[in-house]
Amino acid sequence: MTERSESHDDPFALHLAALAVLDDGGVVVGWNRRAQDLLGHPAAAVIGRPAAEVLLEPRDLPAAREAAASCRRADGWFGVLKVRHRDGRLVELGLRAHPVSRDDRIREWLLAGAPAVDVLEWQRDRAVLDGLYRRCPIGLVVHGTDLRLLRVNRAIERFTGVPAADFRGLATGCFLLPDDARRAVDRVRQVIETGRPMVYSEQFVRLQWDPAQERVAMVSSFPMKDPSGRVLGVAEMIEDITERHRAQRRLALLDQAGSRIGTTLDVAETARELAEVMVPHLADHASVDLLQPVTHGEEPTRALSGPLVRLGASGVGAQQPGPPHPQGEPVQFGPDTPQAKCLAEGRPVLEPVLPPDWFSTAGRQGTHAPGLGVHSLIVVPLAARGLVLGVMTLWRSLRPDPFEADDLTLAQELASRAAVAVDNARRFTQQQQTAFTLQSSLLPRSVPDQSAVEVALRYLPASAAPGLGGDWFDVIPLSGTRVALVVGDVVGRGIHAAATMGRLRTAVHTLASLDLEPDEVLSRLDDLVNLLAAEQEAAGERPVGEQVVGATCLYAVYDPVSGCCSLARAGHPPPVVTAPDGQATLLDLPAGPPLGLGGLPFEAREIEMAEGSLLCLYTNGVIGERHIDADTALAKLCAALTRPADALERTGQAVVDSLVPSRPSDDIALLIARTHMLPPDDVASWSLPPEPASAARARELTTAKLTEWGLEHLAFTTELIVSELVTNVYRYAGGTATLRLIRERSLVCEVSDTSHTSPHLRRARSTDEGGRGLFLVAQMAERWGTRYTREGKTVWTEQPLADSLV
Structure with missing residues (x-):
């Protein structure tokens, strides 16, 4: 491309074109220097000679004659011809012919020529320029250095609704609102001052004659300069991308909603997340109201009856949603309100333009709108699995543009996604409540009546995990x-x-x-867990070889008479023992395998505990939180148990406050026991030799001790019990018998021997000489039983202290 074509000058301009003058006979009568430079023929060589002879090839003569005839008919001609250069080559020229004089005797023609390539380039530039101003869909605005408009194209005319000719001489930004106009002036001024273009600047604008409609334009500004580099003005390409921007914003909102809605399996939190996602991207105010059964985890009826509960609300600006009731409490909507209509029909409601008095009228009907100034409204149902769970209401009051059909489509899509999350949370809540109800019914509701220990219990269900765990605790009174x-x-x-x-x-x-002894109890439990796992495998509830049923357990037996405590654990965290002086230590207790592994032994350990000591049993949730390591947790647990004299409830709360977060990820079971010992005066024990007189001796000792304790009314029945049990030792067991009486909440009578043979209760026939003794014992005692030790067995009975059973 030549220099002049790059400058976009007219190649037929007088100072650029090759000029020749022909008379009416086609003889050259004028020839300029540019023609000589372009074709190589000096003026002396061509003037006075026919142009066809000097400049044309014979094969091109017909085309030249046709061009001449056309020129005469139309008083002018434009076309392309091949002209002979002086060196013999042909040069393709674009030619224009015009008459320059006309009378009855003289007729001459002016020919202006230029290289065809330059002519074509100039024509393309003219076509592009014409297209920019007349047919281009992208707006073009030309600003002068005085910040006034020089020209705009037809796209701007369509964008603003103002004829293009009316813009000439107007101030930059004249068709925008004041704030938007100032930004437009600043942008143009910056390009003029710096001489640097600004490419793809996204602008939010409102037109003066349509202030309610916010538009988005993509603006690229560049300086216009003369050959010397002086800035002559600024041209701006302006594209209306309002619809594209809104579509991108809707897609971004959908993407954001996917990551922000349903992060927890909590109905109320999901409702709040939905309301917060809507503001300010789609609405100025949003509220989410759910049917009351949904908030409790229940399935709503298809009758779509209220009341509803507002669980989510969000707003922007000084005008907050502020319903006339706290969130979480029931709210009623009037029968003619959009919310009631949406709830009853299960279909969305779009009110793009509300009348000025709508709020006062609707407010009396109970819409609970955010306040005056609401001009547009959307209500969409929250529906999942064919059930309407509630409604979502969107208001616009701050932004002037009303809701559109696309906004309704977006609100429905978001509501649909949120409804699935709400329904999942509802069903999870229902499952949680069912599991919690089951678990609560299985846990002890109160501590049984006993004097060996004083206990404090804590149970906290997990709040972040999918379902309750299987933690439990128990306090079980035993014999003796x-x-x-x-x-x-x-x-x-x-x-x-x-x-x-x-x-x-x-x-x-x-x-x-x-x-049974603690280790024996765990062995039997281990067998039971294996049996449960086998049942699951047989029922096809778990893959073969995969252990699903399993448990850990710690079992301790405390004797208030001796002050001894026997403990065994199966994969459970060790207990903490706090001495009366406040020294808290982790008990070194053999760990044992978790229940369900099978075939591995458990080992018990016996320790002596002074009166007033604390024994703390707990599940892994107390020390297994992720925010703290196990060693630190155990240290904190011991620190919270160093005040044994404090009230147990206060101690239990101190453990929870020290170790348990507000939303624990695992269930927590905590049992703290303070030990007591029976006074020595309430226990009497004698050893009796294996001889017939031992029964009489046992009766005498029993009567004397009961008289000392003021329990003479129990002497007769207790003598019969003692006599029968001691006689059985003499007759069937052999060896020394140990008789022990304990006065506590009941009168306990124990007879121990070295035999492991258990007595059996049976009904004697009328012809039998014996077999009635143990039956009499069972009738006279409130409870009776046998326990085994490594040295033998103990048969025990319990009688109430108030009255005799006889």
């Missing part, structure tokens, strides 16, 4: 005023874990009634 303390944790969560916990707790009660 002893007490069993149990804490366990079932693997897994949900209803199955709670049901398994209930079965294990029942099994522990059954095993405790047999007065």
